[in-house]
Amino acid sequence: MALKQVILVRSDLALPKGKMAAQVAHASLEAAMKSDKQLVSAWREEGGKKVVLKVDDDKQMLAFKELCARAGLKTALIIDAGHTVLAPGTMTCLGVGPDSEEKIDKVTGKLKMM
DSSP states (O other): OOEEEEEEEEGGGOOOHHHHHHHHHHHHHHHHHHSOHHHHHHHHHTTOOEEEEEESSHHHHHHHHHHHHHTTOOEEEEEOOOSSSSOTTOEEEEEEEEEEHHHHHHHHTTSOBO
C-alpha cells in the first residue's frame, strides 16, 4: 500500500518561506505523532512521502479538517504562538496522516500544490 502525508497551508497568509517551512515541519511531526505507529513505520520505510498543498483560508482549512475526521484520517492543526510574523492564535497548517494515498486523495486530491 502506497502511503503519504499531506500538509495543508493557508495561502492567504503569504508566509515568508522560512516561516512556512517551520510551520509545515510542525504539522508533519505532530500529525505523524498522532498516527498509528505501524503506519508511520511503514511510511518511513517507503521514504516518508510528503506533499504540501494550499487552501484559501482558515475556513477552508477547518472544512478539510472535518472532512479528514469523517474519513478516519489523523490530523494536526497548527496554531502559531505569535512570536514572529503572525498574531498569536493564527491557524497556519493542517497535517494529515500518514495514511494510504488513496484514502488521503479522496479528501485532498483536488487541492493544488503550494
